[in-house]
Amino acid sequence: MAEVKLENVTKKFGDVIAVNNVSLDIKDKEFIVLVGPSGCGKTTTLRMIAGLEEITSGNIYIDGRIVNDVPPKDRDIAMVFQNYALYPHMTVYDNMAFGLKLRKYPKSEIDRRVKAAAEMLGIENLLKRKPKELSGGQRQRVALGRAIVREPKVFLMDEPLSNLDAKLRVQMRAELKKLQRTLGVTTIYVTHDQTEAMTMGDRIVVMKDGVVQQVDDPLTVYEKPNNVFVAGFIGSPPMNFIDATLSEDAKILDLGSFKLGIPSDMQSFVAEHAKNYLGKKVILGVRPEHIYEVALMKTEDLIPEAVADLKVEVLEPMGTEVYLYLINGPVSVVARVSAETRARMGENVKVMFDLRKMHLFDPVTQMAII
């Protein structure tokens, strides 16, 4: 239906820069998720696209047209708010019909669209109720319905699932995604929840302090994070970061209390890509699922140089898997192992760091090296 383009968009509140020089190309029919911690500027960005917030500098295009000074009502967008923002004095039907009534659609067309949307969302039997008589999940659907009936060029969603309980959130996540596919409307979705971002977005935009950190599809963001922030923000439990020194010959990472040998088939790759860091300090990043318990491994997979002995401080059973909080001198990491683990709290456990999947970051710029 429409492309959305942000060109060097900046927003200042007084001296505070909320959004700093953000450029984005959002494709037609794309589901893009803005994700980041609170205060990172994601909601402000969304509100600028909606026209609820003026932009300080830069340009916003919707469907090729600059909309910097176009009021929200003329941007042909629909927005779903965090706490739904349903009109409390109107019935569900009127809530959904309001935007169409203002746009002077004929009654029959309004009726057709409202009923179709209600059916799509499974709320046909609620049309005569007022918002206060609805549960959180039902309100959520009405808010979606209000956006759908307008058949806008762009959907803007501001943390629409954050007020739902965990179970419903997972369910709505899938439904929302399916709905967006069916309708094929360009959708910009804001969340602070990295799981939501990973599961829903065609691409995700990771933001911090008003600056875009990375724009990529979820898997790329997960596997090839641009910097320490993205690496730590995406993934749960988060990636482990360990201060290390890379040996001159790119064979060994010295973590202080123990050393890890880089697999022989990786060494030339490391030597080439991290050539400026040989013999220097780096930040080693290892995801919890890439630390294996040796006792549970097949011998042929074992790389003895990458094994270390760490003490189990805390053991968190999660059902199918267990999080081990391990410590050895200054090194403290989380490992995500199978529920069959033999590790016991307070005892030592041998684990292998899978350095084939490691990340190295520059300790000063925090940017990814590998």
Add this chain to the structure above:
Amino acid sequence: MQKDKLYSFLFILPSIILIAIFVYFFIFWTGFISLTDWNDIFPSFNIVGLRNYIELFQNFRFQISMKNTLVFTALFLVSSLILGFLLAIFLDQKIRGENIFRNIYLFPMAISFVVTGVVWRWILNPGTINNPVGLNQILDKIGLSFLKSGWYTDPKIGIKAVVIAAVWQMSGYVMAMYLAGIRGIPSELFEAAQVDGANMWQVYRYIVLPLLRPITLGAIIILGHISLKIFDLVVAMTGSGAGFSCDVPALFMYDTTFRGNHFAQGASIAIILLLMVGVLIIPYLRYSLKSEVKR
């Protein structure tokens, strides 16, 4: 638990007794007097039934004062509500110096109706054709002399001039009520309506005004009972006016009772006034009690 109940009952007992005597007993007493023939300086308690009421409704001055009070109430309510709402919208635009404006609008409420009455008597004193004073003089000076008027001295205007003073005094209060109400509406609703395609006027018309209905109702009750019982403002500003054109029931009651010594007749006016205010207040009390029980 029992002890708690006893204590709380003891604490409110004094006020219950005082209210019972000085409010409810005297309402009853007034009702009784209105059925007697005490229409002289000496008390007399012979029951005459509804004679006082029948005479009252045939009384020319009473008819005028009733008509005046209806005109006054209607104009006063509508003008105060509209003006108060507009002032609230104006103050809601995040203008500079909002506090100053708010205080200015609210200030007249701090003044007694008597003072307001005296001041507006001066302002709306028409003066003479060759020597206009007050508002007429200002209108003359700024070239709007066609707007000059006899104000409350003109029997055709009469009570409507008093409305101006009453609106001046009370619209700030309505503004404060509405402003608090508007500020209580979550900002997302304004934004949702904007995104839905509403312009400023439509946001206020379709979202804000309906949401403020409880406040409008409250304001109507408060202004309505002030208006039906209005006395001090009229006394201070105009008195009953030329041909009773500014007369109101409360003033008529005062004149009848304390100047004319027709106590029974005065009591019957008081009861009529009570019934009028009751018509306004009882549904409101029932409504708010019901919603309190629901909560």
